[in-house]
Amino acid sequence: MTERTLVLAKPDAVARGLVGEIIRRIEAKGLTIVALDLRTATEEVAAGHYAEHDSKPFYGSLIEFITSGPLVAAVVEGPRAIAAWRQLAGGTDPVDKATPGTIRGDFALETQNNLVHGSDSPESAAREIALWFPGLEG
Numbered sequence: 350m351t352e353r354t355l356v357l358a359k360p361d362a363v364a365r366g367l368v369g370e371i372i373r374r375i376e377a378k379g380l381t382i383v384a385l386d387l388r389t390a391t392e393e394v395a396a397g398h399y400a401e402h403d404s405k406p407f408y409g410s411l412i413e414f415i416t417s418g419p420l421v422a423a424v425v426e427g428p429r430a431i432a433a434w435r436q437l438a439g440g441t442d443p444v445d446k447a448t449p450g451t452i453r454g455d456f457a458l459e460t461q462n463n464l465v466h467g468s469d470s471p472e473s474a475a476r477e478i479a480l481w482f483p484g485l486e487g
C-alpha cells in the first residue's frame with residue numbers, strides 16, 4: 350500500500366551540504382519524491398510542526414534551530430514510506446540510537462541537530478503534509 354510521508358532536511362543539513370546525499374538515499378531506497386522545496390520555515394509553521402513538543406525543555410531551542418535558515422521540505426511516497434524513511438533516517442539521538450548506515454548515524458552528533466525529520470504515523474504524515482504542502486496530504 351502506497352503511503353506518503355513528510356521529509357525535512359533540516360537547516361543543519363542544508364548548511365553542511367548534505368541535501369544531495371539525503372536525496373540520493375531516498376531515491377536509492379526506491380522511494381519517490383512527489384514534492385520538494387527549499388524554504389525557511391516561519392515561526393507559525395515551526396510551531397505547528399512541533400506542537401507535540403511545546404511543553405518540552407528543548408522546545409524554544411528547537412524552534413530557533415528549525416527556523417534558523419533554509420531547509421528542504423519534501424513529500425516522499427512509496428510502499429510503507431513512513432517506516433522506510435524513518436529507517437533511513439535512524440533514531441533520534443544520532444549517537445545512542447541511530448546506527449551506522451543511517452543518515453543520522455553516519456553524519457550527525459547532536460540530538461537537536463540531527464539533520465532530518467520524518468513523520469511518525471499516517472496521522473502525523475497527513476497533518477504535516479497539510480501544513481507544509483497544502484493539498485498533497487493523503
Ligand code: IDP
Nearest residue numbers: 402407411440441460461462463465466467469
Ligand atoms: P524524531 O525527529 O526522531 O521523530 P522527536 O522525539 O519527535 O524525534 O523529536 C523531534 C525533534 O526534536 C528531534 O528530531 C530533535 O531535533 C529534537 N529533540 C528531540 N529530543 C531532544 C532533546 O532531548 N534535546 C534537544 N532536542 C531534541
